[in-house]
Amino acid sequence: MTDLSRRSFLSAVTGAGLMAAAPKSWAAAAPSALSKFGGDWRLGVANAPAGGYAPSALTRLHGQMPKGLSGTLYRNGPGWFRYGDDVTGHWFDGDGMIQKYDLTAAGVCHTGRFVDTVKHRVEQKAQAIVMPGFGTKGRADTPVTSNDDVNAANTSVLRVGDELWALWEGGSPYRLDAQTLLTRGPKTFRDDLKGMAFLAHPKVEPSGRIWSAGFMGARAWIWQLSPSGEMEQGAIIDLPAAGYAHDWVVSERYLILPMQPWVAKTRTPPFVDTLVWEADQPIRILVVDKTDFSKRRLYELPAATYFHTGDAWEDRDGTIRFDVCLAKSPQFGATGARDLVKGIYKGDEHTEAHLALITLRPNGKAEMELTTASAEFPQTDHRVQGLRHDLVAHVGGYLKDRPGAHMLSTHNWRTGKSDTHDFGHDAIVEEALFVPRPATAGGTGKEADGWFVGTVLNLKAKATELHVFDAGNLRDGPVASWRSHHATPLGFHGTFAQT
């Protein structure tokens, strides 16, 4: 029984890679929230209806559904932030809510539902923020028996068979029925692996094999799953530092773990307060052979911080390259995203991430090519996960008086050219996903032969919109757009299931 120690619990909960200040009312925060543009950005961090969104058809603004584009866009993000003036400590700690957009020739239908997590259930019953999280201290008298008790299931989704997994990063995937979005419970891959951390950014090879990781201090657990989501193998690997990692990259032959010098030093929640930014330390990039985890190489580059990568590929000579959105400081994660849920935004260019290409040479040398494009939520053609790609899409363009991007862009690494559509200052642009044009609709299988499908929160219209772009031509604007009856809270990541 002595193993039931506080230390092991704390390690598991606080070290798993997740992010309190006295909550302030919207009224108190109003001066920074009401800016020169037409709408109020706080719509993006307002509570969604507790009962979710009933199915409703979006209103078509212009264009027609392109021939061959059919399927479901699932998006996950925090949807519940406050009970009165009791506000969650961090944007990343809002309760996970899935938005489901069904695209057919007839148009777009939307529905949304909260993931029925332990955290959501306990807090809805208490009508208070009580659970600890990434940046939330929680209440000392609230029982917590495992990291899945505090699992917000709010970051991304993975479609596996007839299930949709709602992903966090410090606990198990939450299993949902992909059609009804009803929660089935946490996924246990094996009895001895119950509750293990599972990243919100698993990588799916062209073969369908799924790779994921979980982090605990200076150790990582590597998940190798079959295309149907069953355990193939897993193992612990030692990391060069206990650096925070929200994402990683996987190439054809390698697992690539960039460990930024934002390092966990203590174990006391909330997790983000355990992290110390060591600007004099390098970002250490560990490269592990997929077939033999003991074969590893380590690269170093000057300090940089990131949340999201695009994808990796290998050149013929063994050089590894991957796209990533790099920032100079982790200030947004440390404090900026805490302010957001309190209705406060302080623009800071040092927190802005820019698109970069990192190159890891076989001789041990590493290079960082930083572009001038402000960038987040990078997305690539998932058919070639881990293989050569030219195109990366991302949101970008930030304003001083409100959070969120107002542009959608692509960057072509081969040509160096970018392509951008600016939605204007009333729009907060969310992640856009590449959807390939199927062969039945004349698809060639080539990169960029397809569409980007993404959502935008229109602050002026107070509504979320869904836009479809020709992937090779963003500058001419969306080929078709629809508007929802709701302004759904800003989400993080999604997946598109083609039908």
Next chain:
Amino acid sequence: MFKPLLIAALLSAAALPVAAETLTVTFTKAQPKGAIMVALYKGEDTYNGGKPVKAETVTVTGDTATVTFEVEPGQYGIKAFHDLNGNGKMDFNPFGMPTEPFAFSNNAVGRMGPAKWPDAAFDVSGPTVQNIAF
């Protein structure tokens, strides 16, 4: 010469049962397999890291299981876990999180750790029953 004998006599006197009381512990909501390992602690110090005064293993064949202890009056706390796979130990995942159900007296629940003594402590001053749900 007499000292060891005196100490032995005192020790045996101390070990003599003082009016034993029956403590009945019933576990509910259990999965019908394996065994529940029950550790009974007397006083705060032993609960927080000392040795249990009694320990029992109860085979589980239904959704409930019961064990009784004969104990002297006092203040006690219980820590229990359900050894689902019957390997004789509490299992943890590679990050150190318990993977088998555990519970404490008074159905007390901890916050990222065992239930605290003030929440788990109960008095035995006569026949006593503890119902603990997994």
